[in-house]
Amino acid sequence: MRHHLVLRVVSKLLIPFIILYGLYVQFHGDFSPGGGFQAGVIVAAAIILYALIFGTERAKQVFKPQALMVLAPVGVMIFALVGYYAMAMGGAYLDYDWLAGDDTTGQHIGIITVEFGVGLTVTAVMTLIFLAYAGRTHEIDDDDW
Amino acid sequence: MELLIDIVLLAILGIIAVAILWTRHLFVATMLSGAYSLTSAALLVALDAVDVAFTEAAVGAGISTVLMLGTLTLTRRREKATNRRVSIGPLLLVIVTGALLIYGTVDMPAFGDPNAPALLHVVPEYLAGTRDDIQIPNIVTAILASYRGFDTLGETAVIFTAGVGVLLLLGRRREEDEEAGTRRPEREA
Numbered sequence: 001m002r003h004h005l006v007l008r009v010v011s012k013l014l015i016p017f018i019i020l021y022g023l024y025v026q027f028h029g030d031f032s033p034g035g036g037f038q039a040g041v042i043v044a045a046a047i048i049l050y051a052l053i054f055g056t057e058r059a060k061q062v063f064k065p066q067a068l069m070v071l072a073p074v075g076v077m078i079f080a081l082v083g084y085y086a087m088a089m090g091g092a093y094l095d096y097d098w099l100a101g102d103d104t105t106g107q108h109i110g111i112i113t114v115e116f117g118v119g120l121t122v123t124a125v126m127t128l129i130f131l132a133y134a135g136r137t138h139e140i141d142d143d144d145w
Numbered sequence: 146m147e148l149l150i151d152i153v154l155l156a157i158l159g160i161i162a163v164a165i166l167w168t169r170h171l172f173v174a175t176m177l178s179g180a181y182s183l184t185s186a187a188l189l190v191a192l193d194a195v196d197v198a199f200t201e202a203a204v205g206a207g208i209s210t211v212l213m214l215g216t217l218t219l220t221r222r223r224e225k226a227t228n229r230r231v232s233i234g235p236l237l238l239v240i241v242t243g244a245l246l247i248y249g250t251v252d253m254p255a256f257g258d259p260n261a262p263a264l265l266h267v268v269p270e271y272l273a274g275t276r277d278d279i280q281i282p283n284i285v286t287a288i289l290a291s292y293r294g295f296d297t298l299g300e301t302a303v304i305f306t307a308g309v310g311v312l313l314l315l316g317r318r319r320e321e322d323e324e325a326g327t328r329r330p331e332r333e334a
Binding site: 025029030031032033034035036037038042044045047049050052069072073075076079080083093094096103104107108110111114115117118121122124125126128129130132133134136 | 169204208280291295297300304305307308312316
């Protein structure tokens with residue numbers, strides 16, 4: 001889509017705000033609608049928009065598939081490790097009450113950490129699936145549609 | 146007013162669904178399915194399920210539409226012509242199934258009914274616990290991340306597994322080709 005000037009300019013303006021909104025949905029999930037999964041798909045949508053406008057190859061240079069392949073399991077591991085940490089502190093698996101001195105703080109820490117793990121995995125997996133698909137498609141002219 | 150919005154949105158959904166069935170142009174069908182998802186997202190906002198609407202808009206209207214478009218570039222853009230005569234058997238089956246499903250909803254409690262059985266089991270405990278123990282305003286997050294943390298861990302693992310599956314099927318081969326500097330001919334089934 002090299003010659004679509006309007007699309008390029010508009011998406012260049014929009015993508016930072018989409019990612020910022022994704023981060024808001026991620027870290028404000030305790031107070032407003034949203035959470036890790038929603039934030040993950042919003043950020044992934046921003047990355048996919050970037051790849052659509054500026055080409056898959058350039059997107060792969062910015063968001064390296066090798067790095068995404070590491071981030072995807074790291075997200076699940078953050079979630080699982082929070083559970084084991086709660087066990088190590090004396091509670092049950094994923095019992096956030098034990099993460100801090102008092103129960104409420106523990107719950108806050110647990111929820112925000114776990115949601116961060118979910119967001120990481122969802123962003124990485126969604127982007128990787130798109131890149132895997134996009135890697136198979138060959139460039140086609142706009143007139144072909 | 147809300148009833149009117151619901152009726153209009155559901156009517157649009159119906160029209161889009163018929164249009165998807167009608168068109169032979171697969172590009173049009175894909176874009177219409179994106180529009181269907183976007184309308185569903187609006188409907189979910191009307192139902193006060195904003196977080197589900199986020200997901201529907203981002204995944205349904207955004208990511209899956211893009212994946213469908215990517216698939217289209219590998220296949221043809223037009224559906225093969227088939228004769229469109231109405232077959233009575235399948236039509237009857239669909240009508241009976243649909244009627245049964247609608248009949249099943251008659252017994253369901255009204256939308257938002259506070260005395261619905263689903264809301265009397267553990268929900269009061271969750272509501273009180275979120276207010277007193279967890280102390281965050283978003284009860285959905287409290288239930289998903291804390292009360293049902295184990296389920297959410299499982300869901301995250303499912304997403305991860307899905308990603309691994311797609312990469313095993315599609316991702317690896319291409320990279321090996323690029324490293325080798327040659328491209329093996331595509332093995333089409």
